[in-house]
Every structure is written in C-alpha cells, then in structure tokens.
Amino acid sequence: MLSDKDLTRYDRQIKIEAFGKKGQENLKKAHIVIAGAGGLGSSVALYLTAAGAGHITIIDHENVELSNLNRQILHWEKDIGKSKVDSAVEKLTQLNSDIEILGIKEKITEGNVLSLLKGADGVVDCLDNFKTRFILNDAILKLRIPFFHGACYEFEGRATTIIPGRTPCLRCIIPRSPPEKKVPIMGTTPGTIGTIQATEVIKFFSGIDPLLTGKLLVYDSRYFTYELIRIEKNPECPSCGGQ
C-alpha cells in the first residue's frame, strides 16, 4: 500500500512507534473534508497535506482579500481576488503531488451539505460562523463521521473532537449561535488551533489515543495556558438528543 517514495517521504513520522506504517496507510486511505480555507483551514490543510492524508476536499465560497493575509497563510499577495479554494489547491498540490486534493467553491447549506460530504471519513471545522457549524454538526451526526472543531478570537482558541454516539456534539455545549461579526484574531492563533485539529485528525485515523473527546481545549497564547474542560452530552440537545 505504501510506495518506496511514501516510506522515504513520511519516514520521520513512520518512526513513531504508535503511528508506524499502519498509521501512515490508514491516513493515506482517509478522505477528509476541510470546511473553510481561511486561517484554521490554511493550517489544517498544510499539515494534513504534508502528513500524507490521502484524499482532501477543501470547501470555501469566498475570494482572497488583503485583510485575510495576516493569518490565512495559504493565500499570498498574488492571490488577492482569486477564489480561496483555487489558491489553496495550487499551493497544496505543489507541497504534495502524491495525494488527491479537491477544491469546491460553494457555500455550505442545509440543502447541499450531505452531497458535499459524500464519501467523507471526517470533517474539520475551519469555519468562522456558528450557523454553518451547526449545519455541519447535524450532517456529521447523520453520517456518523467524526467532526474536528476549532474556533479563534484574539489570542484565544478552542478545539474539541466530536465522535457521534461517543461524545457530546457541538450543539450540546453551544446551544445558540452568537451574532455574526468580523472578530479580532491574532494571526498565530488559528495557526496553533489548526495544528491541534490536524493532529487530532492524524491521531484519529491512525488509532492513537487519547483524543480531545468529551473535552474542550481552551487555549490562550497571551497568558500561556492550555486547559481542558470536561464536557457532557445533553439529553435536551436539539441535534443529538444526548445520544
């Protein structure tokens, strides 16, 4: 399953006993959807591409703007005005030409979400609003696939890994969506949180425990803290009913 080139390319991570050739093979087979090609999406996509996730689909409906460049490191000055997914796919295929990378320029809605996620083994939440996060949350519950949540504000970040049937869903902890606005974000925050989400994806598909399941990571780079908050399923949750 792994080629000689794979064995050389991924040698340093294959050397990790808990990961090994088996972990690399499983990662190569996985089809991962990255929802959003912004700050979190840039970090997640770069690391999953470099790590050899075999099939990556990246979805975003926006074009690159100058004010994106403080944190969306997949997009450069020359890409301003271009679609984010085209800009992302261009860089990612140059980084790793051995994997399958697909860009879809579409807004995720209740109507198209199930067809967009067709064949996906996991979804990474790299969005900037809760309305779309809740659409994805409901879809992954239906499809019974894992959902890797991330969010940022200034120097703060959050991450948790949602596995239908095993952990609380996003709606269990966040019942309502806050008003949408352009929030302040230090460029490095999505870099860190995206790296954590990508690590969770790699660990999940290669079977390495423990994951951020039933735990919300609260990260603060201004005061140098990483903390875990235990989270529980909620029987009243409108999305999962605590199942």
Next chain:
Amino acid sequence: MVTVRLFAAFREAAGKKEVNISAKNIEELIRLLIARYKKLAPLLIKNTDPLELEDIIVLVNGRSIWYLKGVETKLKEEDVVSIFPLIGGG
C-alpha cells in the same frame, strides 16, 4: 462551596482562575461574582434586572445551563461551574 473556574478574558478581568462561592443557583452565583469582581460585570451580563447573560458559555459539571434551567439552574456544594467566552472565528 461551588468551585467556579474562569477562563480566558474572564480570568483576566477577575485576576483569578478559580473562585469558591456559596450560591444556591446560577443567578445568585453570577450576582456574587460580579459584586466581588466588578470588571466581570460587562463581560458576563447584558441586563441586571431581570438577570440576562451575555453570549457566554456556562457549564455545570460539563453541562450547558441552557439545557438545564438557565440562570435558575440549582447548584450543589460540590458542583464545578466553568465560565468562558463563546468564540467562533476562524
């Protein structure tokens, strides 16, 4: 005493990451908290009377109070209440 764990900006405003408070429900706890740490008030509440919370996450032993009884959610001695801002940027 209920253990209150504050995170992120709330920790900065209170100057503490953990506080012990004796309160019978969330409303009483929030009122005591903002009386003790004045800088927390604008971050935690929208309205004092009736008490209306900002868009924040309040968990009692890991469960969101919005699925319990909101600010009327009852508290026991050994409960752990975690309070942190709701954030959604990417």
